[in-house]
Amino acid sequence: MSTYLLMKLLERVPRQYDRGMRILTRGALDAAYDRLAAYVGPGQDVLDLGCGTGALTLRAAAQGARVKAIDVNPRVLECAAQRAGERGLSRNITFSEMGVAELGGEDADYYDAVMSGLCFAELSDDELVFTLQEVARILKPGGVLLVAEEVRPTGWCRMSLPAMVRGGLDLMAYLIGGVVTRAARNLPTQIRRAGLSVDSVRLNTLHTFIEVIGRKGAGGV
Amino acid sequence: MQRVGYMLVNCVATLLRIIPLRCRTGLFALGTPDRTSPVLVTGNYRLTVARVKKALQGVDAYLLVAESRGINVWCAATGGLFTHHDIISVLKTSGIEELVDHRHLILPQLAATGIDTGAICRKTGWWATWGPVYAHDLPRFIANAMHKTSPMSGVLFSLSQRLEMAVAWAFPMSLIMGLITAFLWREALVPLIVLIWGIAGMTFVLFPWYAPWLRPRRRGSAVGRHAILFDIGRGPVMLWLAGMAGLAGVAACVGTLTWGMLCRWGAVSFMVLLTVSIDIRGSTPVHKSGLHTDRLLAITLDTEKCKGAGVCEDVCPRNCHHVDTARHIASLPHADRCVQCGACIVQCPFDALYFTGPGGVVVAHPTTSDGGPG
Numbered sequence: 001m002s003t004y005l006l007m008k009l010l011e012r013v014p015r016q017y018d019r020g021m022r023i024l025t026r027g028a029l030d031a032a033y034d035r036l037a038a039y040v041g042p043g044q045d046v047l048d049l050g051c052g053t054g055a056l057t058l059r060a061a062a063q064g065a066r067v068k069a070i071d072v073n074p075r076v077l078e079c080a081a082q083r084a085g086e087r088g089l090s091r092n093i094t095f096s097e098m099g100v101a102e103l104g105g106e107d108a109d110y111y112d113a114v115m116s117g118l119c120f121a122e123l124s125d126d127e128l129v130f131t132l133q134e135v136a137r138i139l140k141p142g143g144v145l146l147v148a149e150e151v152r153p154t155g156w157c158r159m160s161l162p163a164m165v166r167g168g169l170d171l172m173a174y175l176i177g178g179v180v181t182r183a184a185r186n187l188p189t190q191i192r193r194a195g196l197s198v199d200s201v202r203l204n205t206l207h208t209f210i211e212v213i214g215r216k217g218a219g220g221v
Numbered sequence: 222m223q224r225v226g227y228m229l230v231n232c233v234a235t236l237l238r239i240i241p242l243r244c245r246t247g248l249f250a251l252g253t254p255d256r257t258s259p260v261l262v263t264g265n266y267r268l269t270v271a272r273v274k275k276a277l278q279g280v281d282a283y284l285l286v287a288e289s290r291g292i293n294v295w296c297a298a299t300g301g302l303f304t305h306h307d308i309i310s311v312l313k314t315s316g317i318e319e320l321v322d323h324r325h326l327i328l329p330q331l332a333a334t335g336i337d338t339g340a341i342c343r344k345t346g347w348w349a350t351w352g353p354v355y356a357h358d359l360p361r362f363i364a365n366a367m368h369k370t371s372p373m374s375g376v377l378f379s380l381s382q383r384l385e386m387a388v389a390w391a392f393p394m395s396l397i398m399g400l401i402t403a404f405l406w407r408e409a410l411v412p413l414i415v416l417i418w419g420i421a422g423m424t425f426v427l428f429p430w431y432a433p434w435l436r437p438r439r440r441g442s443a444v445g446r447h448a449i450l451f452d453i454g455r456g457p458v459m460l461w462l463a464g465m466a467g468l469a470g471v472a473a474c475v476g477t478l479t480w481g482m483l484c485r486w487g488a489v490s491f492m493v494l495l496t497v498s499i500d501i502r503g504s505t506p507v508h509k510s511g512l513h514t515d516r517l518l519a520i521t522l523d524t525e526k527c528k529g530a531g532v533c534e535d536v537c538p539r540n541c542h543h544v545d546t547a548r549h550i551a552s553l554p555h556a557d558r559c560v561q562c563g564a565c566i567v568q569c570p571f572d573a574l575y576f577t578g579p580g581g582v583v584v585a586h587p588t589t590s591d592g593g594p595g
Contacts, residue, residue, distance in 0.1 A: 072306040101310035102344055124246050124288070130314040 028204065029148070032211050033059055033117060035202075036146040039213065040065045044112035047138070049100055049131070050119025054080030054093075056146075060115065061092040072099045100127060103134040111138050115146045120187065132194035136216060145196055145214035149187060151207070187212055227271050234268035238389030241291030242267040248315035249274070252281035259363055260317060261327045261352065264289025264303050269356070276356035280363060283320065287311040295506075298335030299562060305340040312345050327352040327367065330374060333536035333564035351535050369535070376506040376538040376560075383425040386504055391421035398492045406485040413489055420496045428505065435502055451498045461494050507539070509560050518576035518584055520559045520566075526573035527551050533565035533574060541565075 033055050040046055042064030048057045051069035053076050060067045061084065071077050077095050084090045100123065114135045120128055135145055187210055188198045196214040203210050234242050244267040251274065262285045263273050270286055277284070287307040289297035297303035308328070312318065328336060330351040338349040353362045353373035362369060395417045402410050465487055472478035503510030509517055520541065529549030533542040539558040542565065544551045551573070566574045576584040 072304070099306040099310055101313040102306070104313065105344075124314070126247055126314040126316075127310055 028209070029055075029117075032148045032209070035211065036115060036117075036148055036213075037063060039144050039146055040113050040115075045110060046113045046115060047106070047111045049114065049116040049135075050122065051080055051095070052076050052117070052119075054083050056115045056117045056148075057093060058084060058087060058089060060113070061089040062087070065092065065113070067093045068096060069093055070096045070098045070100075070102075072097065100131040100134070103131070103138065106134070106138045108137050109140050111143055112140055113144045113146060114139060117148045118150065120147065120149050121151075125185075128190060129194075132190055132196070135214075136194045136196055139196075139216040141216055141218045143216050144199070145191065145212070145216075147187065147191075147210070147212040147214070149210050149212070151187060151203075151210045152185065227275060230267055230271045234266075235385050235388050236392045238385075239393065243291030244270050244286065246286045246288050246311060248311075248317055248320075249284040249286065251277050251284055252279070254281045254283050254320075256320065256322045258282050258321065259327060259367075260285060260321060260323075260325065261359070262287055262308060262311065263329055264292065264294040264297055264307075264332070266291055266293045266297075269293055273356045273359070276359050280360050282363070283317060285311045285315055285317060293331075294329045295331035295334065295562070298332040301335055303332055304335055305337040305344075308336060308341050308349075309344055312341070312347055324348065325350065325367075327362075330354050330369075330536055331376075331538060331562075331564075333568050334562050335567065338568070339570075354538055371540060374535065374538065375540050378428065378505050378507050380426070382506075383428055384422075387418075387421045387425040390425075390499055390504065391418045394421070394492075394496060398495075402489060402492070405488055409485070409489050413492060416493055417496050420493070421499065424497075424499060424501060425504075428501070432508075435508065451495055452500045452502075453494070453498045457494055457498065461490060464490065507558075507560065516578075518561045518578055520553060520556050520561070521575055521577045521583075522551060522553050523573045523575070524550060526571045528571050528573075530570050532568045532570065536564040536568050538562060538564070 037056060037059035040060045040063045044065045046060045046065040046067045048054075048060065048067055048069040051057045051071045052073075054069060057067050057069040057080060069077075069080060071080075074097050077097055081090070081093075081095050084093050084095075100119075120131070123131060139145065188201050191198055191212060191214045196216055199213040199215050201210065201212050230242075244265050246265050258281050260283045261273070261277075263269050265286050265288055270284075273284060287303070287310065289303040289307065292300070292302060294303055308326075312326070324345075324347045326341070326347045326349045328338070328349045328351055331354055333351055336349075342348050350367050351369075352367075353359060353369055354376055355373075358369075358373045362373060395414045398417065399410060399414055402413050465483070468486055469478060469483060472482065500510055502508040527550050529544050529546065529551055531544040531546070531551070533551055534540075534544045539555070539560055541553055541555045541559050542551050543554050561576065563576070566576065578584050
């Protein structure tokens with residue numbers, strides 16, 4: 001719950017990030033990342049959007065994939081690179097300081113999988129539309145989009161509890177970090193609008209966290 | 222209605238200056254822009270956006286509001302929260318590339334402390350010009366074929382800005398201290414709030430008259446290297462302790478000494494001490510913060526590396542630099558004015574500028590890639 005805003009606060013101290021996230025999500029995030037990484041196979045080309053400290057990147061690299069991991073924050077990239085080195089995975093990973101708006105330089109139909117863990121919620125509406133269009137372009141036909149993201153639940157009953165918890169945390173995050181929480185909106189719909197199909201959607205009990213598997217059709221977008 | 226909205230934004234942003242105030246990012250068409258209209262960029266601090274839009278009334282232009290985390294462009298760029306990634310993002314995702322034929326961007330000059338224009342050009346083909354410091358100069362800057370006059374490059378600390386800063390200090394202080402005092406000593410509430418607003422007002426209104434005598438703290442702060450926001454010297458703290466001891470002595474003599482009375486007087490007088498200890502130098506755009514002498518840096522020019530590109534003169538908000546275009550070399554005739562924002566160091570294409578710390582120690586080169594989160 002409110003994973004995103006706590007992530008933003010923790011992001012300021014990358015070394016404590018992973019431990020903090022594990023405690024905050026009581027292992028749920030780890031389990032989600034494990035499920036997503038299972039879609040990646042040896043020898044595949046994988047792109048991790050907003051890799052942070054490398055939670056998804058390292059899992060994909062451990063499966064034998066060649067991973068390009070991008071993030072706009074050089075400090076978390078350094079941390080991710082160090083962790084990759086410690087696990088002997090550096091050869092499989094290329095870290096690059098770039099944002100999703102800079103995907104124009106990537107080749108079309110190149111990646112077997114594009115991953116995104118808690119990144120889409122950080123994007124503006126314009127950025128999310130652009131990113132999904134770029135993902136549809138750079139995925140190989142049949143390639144998968146793997147997303148783990150915080151979302152806004154629908155229905156007053158489900159909304160009320162997270163909203164109560166969020167209210168205070170939102171204010172705290174705003175005052176301390178100038179950070180505003182933005183849960184991703186209508187992710188499966190947005191993914192379909194970009195021309196990808198949605199293979200599966202998995203929501204947690206409170207409908208605050210979503211895992212989406214998108215796919216580019218065999219005939220392209 | 223628009224006028225009321227503008228005033229409301231100004232009021233809220235002035236009262237809550239230290240809190241980020243975000244607005245929507247993306248593309249805004251001002252007037253009736255066409256394919257040759259200028260494209261300007263600013264951060265998504267609501268007050269800045271409101272002021273830029275107001276300044277550009279009557280000008281046909283496109284305004285791109287990039288993500289600066291709701292913080293003004295100077296602070297956001299210096300803190301690594303407004304970088305070339307944010308500019309590239311708004312260029313590529315807002316649809317501006319389909320609306321204009323040119324690829325010329327006007328960036329806010331104060332963002333030069335953290336934005337790498339070379340990276341923007343390499344990745345998008347857009348080339349950037351540093352605009353004026355203040356939004357109200359934008360129409361003249363645009364009419365003048367994107368050329369800045371020297372005053373357009375400099376930060377000021379005018380009476381209106383000083384009043385804004387006085388309110389920005391007084392409001393949160395009176396709010397926090399007022400709340401504490403309401404519980405502790407209700408009778409002292411009104412006098413304390415009057416004192417806080419009076420001291421803050423006088424401190425900033427009278428600033429030009431005592432500024433020439435302002436010096437960075439030489440003996441160090443009472444709270445040493447941890448001092449932030451308040452410039453609490455050892456002298457005033459000793460004075461406060463002596464005052465409290467005197468008060469306790471007198472109260473003991475007349476038989477009115479109680480722990481409650483001592484705590485109330487101690488807390489309220491300490492709040493007044495905090496108010497007079499505002500980091501005045503650091504609250505102005507024309508001085509370096511005086512809290513930490515070990516963090517006072519001097520701007521230094523390596524004349525062997527300098528090729529007189531002139532970017533330093535263009536981005537310096539204190540007009541410290543002079544570039545001899547005939548001899549292709551810069552000089553620092555007004556280095557004493559430097560507020561160590563680092564814009565010239567970040568933007569110099571030849572790495573000819575650097576900071577030296579106390580004792581002449583060279584400070585590591587700040588790069589535009591020291592970006593922040595997000």
